[in-house]
Amino acid sequence: MPPSFERLLRPALRGFAPYKPGTSVEEVRRRHGIASPVKLSQNENPLGSSPRAMAALASVATLSDYVEDEHHALRERLGRPYGLGAGHVVCGHGSNELIQLVFTAFVDPGDEIVTAHPTFALFRKDADVAAAHTIEVPCRDGVHDLDAMLAAVTPRTKVVFVCDPNNPTGARVERDALFAFADALAPDVLLVLDQAYREYMDVVGTEGVDVLRRRPATLVLRTVSKIYGLASVRFGYGYAMPEIVGYLNRVRLPFNVSRTAAVAAVAALDDHAFVAQTLRSNAAGKAQLTDGLERRGLHVYPSATNFVSVAVPVSGDAAYEALLERGVIVRSGDGLGMPNRLRVTIGTHSDNAAFLAALDGLLATWPRAPVEATP
Numbered sequence: 617m618p619p620s621f622e623r624l625l626r627p628a629l630r631g632f633a634p635y636k637p638g639t640s641v642e643e644v645r646r647r648h649g650i651a652s653p654v655k656l657s658q659n660e661n662p663l664g665s666s667p668r669a670m671a672a673l674a675s676v677a678t679l680s681d682y683v684e685d686e687h688h689a690l691r692e693r694l695g696r697p698y699g700l701g702a703g704h705v706v707c708g709h710g711s712n713e714l715i716q717l718v719f720t721a722f723v724d725p726g727d728e729i730v731t732a733h734p735t736f737a738l739f740r741k742d743a744d745v746a747a748a749h750t751i752e753v754p755c756r757d758g759v760h761d762l763d764a765m766l767a768a769v770t771p772r773t774k775v776v777f778v779c780d781p782n783n784p785t786g787a788r789v790e791r792d793a794l795f796a797f798a799d800a801l802a803p804d805v806l807l808v809l810d811q812a813y814r815e816y817m818d819v820v821g822t823e824g825v826d827v828l829r830r831r832p833a834t835l836v837l838r839t840v841s842k843i844y845g846l847a848s849v850r851f852g853y854g855y856a857m858p859e860i861v862g863y864l865n866r867v868r869l870p871f872n873v874s875r876t877a878a879v880a881a882v883a884a885l886d887d888h889a890f891v892a893q894t895l896r897s898n899a900a901g902k903a904q905l906t907d908g909l910e911r912r913g914l915h916v917y918p919s920a921t922n923f924v925s926v927a928v929p930v931s932g933d934a935a936y937e938a939l940l941e942r943g944v945i946v947r948s949g950d951g952l953g954m955p956n957r958l959r960v961t962i963g964t965h966s967d968n969a970a971f972l973a974a975l976d977g978l979l980a981t982w983p984r985a986p987v988e989a990t991p
């Protein structure tokens with residue numbers, strides 16, 4: 617018997633599984649022997665990476681020195697569209713790191729956080745790691761129920777997460793409802809507004825920073841992983857009051873943002889041509905998928921993002937497996953809190969067509985059950 621080291625593990629982590637990202641192309645090649653699967657599972661940019669970012673990366677002369685830790689020029693650039701200074705901007709190794717830093721800085725074991733359900737899985741996972749308690753408030757038609765979330769706040773609540781647009785449903789909260797919620801939320805509770813997909817509505821999108829101006833205990837999160845096509849470089853950023861930025865900086869690793877990430881991010885932010893091309897492709901692909909799925913009698917949440925969330929007449933896991941066998945990788949909603957749904961990234965025209973064709977083969981074999989919209 618090999619020795620067990622479970623005694624070393626914090627009790628909060630017993631029975632805990634690692635975060636499960638969407639299936640990778642490498643995994644499908646290895647496990648299923650499919651050489652070129654169509655990948656619509658991780659909400660990546662199907663057009664690739666910003667060409668300006670790639671050119672900037674090619675001009676990096678050295679990686680031998682430690683990068684400037686404060687990334688002052690980059691933070692100034694990020695604050696500029698909103699009239700904010702560098703002091704209002706915090707940078708992370710992806711916005712995922714900033715979510716984790718919120719827990720490290722603010723959340724003790726036994727504290728509470730409030731989230732929607734379903735929503736981005738990392739909020740709950742990081743809370744579990746912190747031995748915090750997550751109050752999950754069911755969405756209505758894929759949209760955050762902000763009144764119910766407000767009612768769920770208790771004196772133990774440290775953080776409320778609003779994911780807008782929401783992953784995995786794709787739905788948005790109304791701007792006025794968001795402002796009313798922000799005004800009503802206790803001023804000493806941190807509101808984290810995760811806007812990873814916000815650029816798909818409009819690139820600047822001011823309401824996050826408008827919320828910050830209304831209530832100072834706010835952190836607005838953005839990323840270059842999606843519309844700029846830079847998921848691999850790992851760069852995300854946040855807007856908050858300098859005091860909050862300072863607390864997050866206290867607990868982050870030194871040099872958490874690499875030179876490659878900083879160089880690529882700053883170049884991508886000015887790549888207006890690539891962003892415009894991505895928005896055109898995404899709008900066309902969204903229409904292709906939404907119309908195609910609705911014509912097949914399948915319910916789709918209105919999407920403000922680069923993915924659609926569709927109800928299927930079998931379990932999400934069964935649909936995912938069946939599509940995988942046909943060479944199309946999507947995400948099952950079952951493990952995302954969206955039973956009997958799939959989350960499908962909007963791909964190129966031919967990727968989307970391949971998905972719809974594979975689905976047609978399956979719909980002929982599945983029961984024609986009335987489609988229930990899940991929350």
Ligand SMILES: Cc1ncc(COP(=O)(O)O)c(C=O)c1O
Pocket residue numbers: 659709710711712713736779783810812838839840841847850851852
């Ligand atoms: C809602 C949401 N927030 C944050 C992230 C993480 O982004 P990043 O790549 O910047 O860590 C994602 C990525 O899928 C996401 O869907």
